[in-house]
Amino acid sequence: MKLLTFDxxxxxxxxxxxxxxxxxxxxxxxxxxxxxxxxxxxxLMTCNKEETAKLQHFIETxxxxxxAVFVEEEQITWGPCVTKPHKIIxxxxxxxxxxxxxxxxxxxxxxxxxxxxxxxxxxxxxIAIPTVTKELDYEVELGIVIGEKIKNVTEQDxxxxxxxxxxVNDLSARDLQMRTHQWLLGKTCDKxxxxxxxxxxxxxxxxxxxxxxxxxVNGEVRQNSNTADMIFNCAEIISYISQHMTLEPGDIxxxxxxxxxxxxxxxxxxxxxxxGDEVTVEIEKLGSLTNYxxxxx
Numbered sequence: 079m080k081l082l083t084f085d086x087x088x089x090x091x092x093x094x095x096x097x098x099x100x101x102x103x104x105x106x107x108x109x110x111x112x113x114x115x116x117x118x119x120x121x122l123m124t125c126n127k128e129e130t131a132k133l134q135h136f137i138e139t140x141x142x143x144x145x146a147v148f149v150e151e152e153q154i155t156w157g158p159c160v161t162k163p164h165k166i167i168x169x170x171x172x173x174x175x176x177x178x179x180x181x182x183x184x185x186x187x188x189x190x191x192x193x194x195x196x197x198x199x200x201x202x203x204x205i206a207i208p209t210v211t212k213e214l215d216y217e218v219e220l221g222i223v224i225g226e227k228i229k230n231v232t233e234q235d236x237x238x239x240x241x242x243x244x245x246v247n248d249l250s251a252r253d254l255q256m257r258t259h260q261w262l263l264g265k266t267c268d269k270x271x272x273x274x275x276x277x278x279x280x281x282x283x284x285x286x287x288x289x290x291x292x293x294x295v296n297g298e299v300r301q302n303s304n305t306a307d308m309i310f311n312c313a314e315i316i317s318y319i320s321q322h323m324t325l326e327p328g329d330i331x332x333x334x335x336x337x338x339x340x341x342x343x344x345x346x347x348x349x350x351x352x353x354g355d356e357v358t359v360e361i362e363k364l365g366s367l368t369n370y371x372x373x374x375x
Contacts (some may be wrong), residue, residue: 079134080365081159081242083120083200084149090157091147092119094137095276103133105147106140114238123161125241125328127225130279134161140241156200158183159244159277160223160288164326166193166271168219168248169315171274172334173254173307177286179342189259190316193332197249197271201367205269207353207375211251214351214371217335218293220286221246222312223274224329228320236316241327242279243286245361247272247293247369249333252341252350273330276365283363287311293338296355303336 079094090291092103102117110116117133118126139144170225172179177184206244207214215317225241248271255264283289286305304309315333319325341350351357353373360366 079130079137079279079281081279082159082274082276083161085157085245090123090161092123093154093373094116094306096137096217098141098146099148100151101137102147102149103136103141107136107258109147110136110140110145110314125160125277126223126225127241127327128202132312137208138184154207155162156162156177156275158198158272159274160330161198161330162325163195163328164345165329166195166197166332167319167329168193168265168332169310172309173303173336174309175303175307175336175337176342177309177335179339183310187313190319191265193266193271196268196295197266199269199272199369201272201275202369203269203272204370204372205249205272206249207351207370208267211254211264211267211325211373212350213340213348214294215250215251215252215340216295216300216351216357216359217250217339218291218323218361219249219332219335220289220291220305220312220361222286222331222333224325224331225278225280225327226354227324227326230322231317231320233313233317235284236313237314239281239325240312243283243361244273244277245275245359245367246330247357247359247367248335250341255322269333271332272369273365274365274367278364287302289364292360294360295351301338305333305340307336308334
């Protein structure tokens with residue numbers, strides 16, 4: 079399934095993208111209240127794996143009996159496809175060619191840092207470039223969303239605990255990031271983690287370690303790679319993190335970015351994101367995520 083959220087009178091609501099269009103789950107439950115075994119749609123917004131089969135059956139039923147409530151895609155305000163993660167954990171320097179372009183050695187273990195939920199925003203949203211940075215960079219990344227509470231999971235079992243995957247732009251203010259040895263400041267400004275448009279459930283992704291991913295700036299391809307170039311694959315990342323902390327349903331793991339970021343260009347060729355720019359990041363089978371950049375007031 080392709081899950082999404084949209085703003086409805088100031089509250090994020092769950093939607094599901096189907097061949098017929100986007101279904102408003104809350105409105106559809108209200109319309110079909112006579113049905114039994116209705117999904118607890120709020121639980122799915124925190125990535126409860128147990129609810130997915132129930133939701134899938136509900137969607138199939140209401141589509142078949144033509145009682146689904148649809149919303150117009152052109153009229154919705156997209157939200158982040160996960161709205162309240164307990165943790166956002168990021169992996170730095172996790173693509174071989176990205177390490178090569180920045181003249182960095184390959185890490186021996188995953189480099190971890192964190193972001194917060196103030197960085198979340200959705201598809202088609204405007205993002206204000208903070209006045210404190212002159213070097214805002216794009217980073218297309220595969221997002222892993224955890225579906226179960228796990229600790230000390232093995233690599234062999236790790237992907238069984240994934241709820242789904244999503245497209246993420248790990249925006250990075252390079253001048254702030256490199257100001258100290260800690261990267262946090264350059265990663266955590268408001269709306270620096272647009273995610274979506276969809277959270278695609280794990281059953282639809284056969285191999286997350288073999289997905290094409292790209293970035294476009296004003297229509298020009300800047301990044302063009304594949305998750306196969308990751309130094310630490312998805313299972314290795316999940317297992318490693320779970321050895322050090324408990325992972326909860328809805329936790330998001332950002333798995334690193336490939337080559338092609340502005341920071342990897344020779345200094346005389348570096349042109350960072352400017353007001354008026356349109357940036358699209360896309361991942362095979364997960365969808366394209368577009369944001370528009372404006373000057374901070």
